[in-house]
Amino acid sequence: MMKPLRDVGLVGYGAYVPRYRISAEEISRVWKMGEDNLHLEEKAVPGLDEDTTTIAIEAARNALRKAALDPSKLSAVWLGSESKPYSVKPTATIVAEAVGATPHTMAADWEFACKAGTEAMQAAIGFVGSGMADYAMAIGADTAQGKPGDQLEYTAGAGGAAFVVGPKGESMAYLEGSHSYVTDTPDFFRRPNQHYPTHGNRFTGEPSYFTHTIMAARALMDELGYGPEDYDRVVFHQPNSKFPVRVAKRLGFVEEQYRDGLLVPYVGNTYAASSGIGLAAVLDKAEPGERILLASYGSGAGSDAFSFVTTECIARGRNPIPQISDYVGRRREIDYAQYARHRGKLMMY
């Protein structure tokens, strides 16, 4: 188990989901994929003027407001994403400038498919836990794309989640410990200059998502001496609506524990933000003293598992700072033609 010498926790958190939605039914209308793909209701689609940078900025601003923290005290702004607007030029510098963390800070982009955000969180925990910094921000944000007609098109959504890691005494939820589990598994990848990713079909599911998530979560619980019954809430990476439910059940959790963090049916798979948005939704509803298990998953492949306990500060800033439910409830449905325009699939010039 990983645990820093200095106790740390989440001093603030924030999330963001774009306004636009396309239903699975509408995608199926175009591609005639049948009922099997309708297990999501809809997914979030970024606006014409949104990208990973703008999504991360709003999530980061919400997190700073929750933390009631002067942004110049952030010693790092770390952003995990697979949909960076620039290949060379850190997205995190734009976010750090926009939230007011610059110039005496670190900023970098992290890459690990859908667990890039929690990879940044592990690093932020170590950074603050070592005493090198008092506060560090870890963000996961994505505007992922699925090839038209591909199964991924039903799920690839957009969103962001940001967390301010700081001293335990100021935390809304403090860290009990974490564990990471990584192997070289070719389940899903995208080569440079390729717009859409490729599935390693043989490796999807069991050897990748399930093995890594279960190994990380189980190792952490074993090391802490906890079982599923010791957790009030649990959040997993949500590539579709089946996998997180199946992995929760295999680990011995019941619906009451995973229900509040399961947002994929309404926003889609938000990639590096997926488990973070789930955690934000859970923190929005949690009472003091609740134990929460978070286990991300990133293709390639790996999982980061964290055990948090909420504190008396958990309700800080619940109003008027937007909650996840405010963003999920703000929805404008679009059709496939508008979706094609929003996602840059129309060549205009």
Add this chain to the structure above:
Amino acid sequence: MSLAKHWRLQQQRYRLIGVQCEDCGAKLLPRRLVCPQCKSHNLQPYSFKGQGMVYSHTVVYDAPSGYDGYVPYPAALVRLDEGPLVATQLTDVDIDEPYIGMPVEMVTRRLREHGESGMIVYGYKFRPKLKD
């Protein structure tokens, strides 16, 4: 493409940073070197809260170069709570939804990009207030 121009405007565009007159209290956006109300040179940076109301609005169908990917889009004059009137785009809103007096808040969005290989310019837009 003027990289330097965009870089100079970052503080204003990303965080609505203008100035406050230390003598008469006027809050100004964009930043000025002399207070237009009292002629004072004693101006300090001021970060606007980003809350305001639609003062007037229109719809742009024939956009300047670089903005044509967003048409049709609503544009507005927004009266900030602190006083200044800001010319801006409205976002996250259908073109027939804005009305005079609509409560709005600042968000940071893509303003334009300079082609496939050029710089992406980010800055403020305003959207209907998400939460009271």
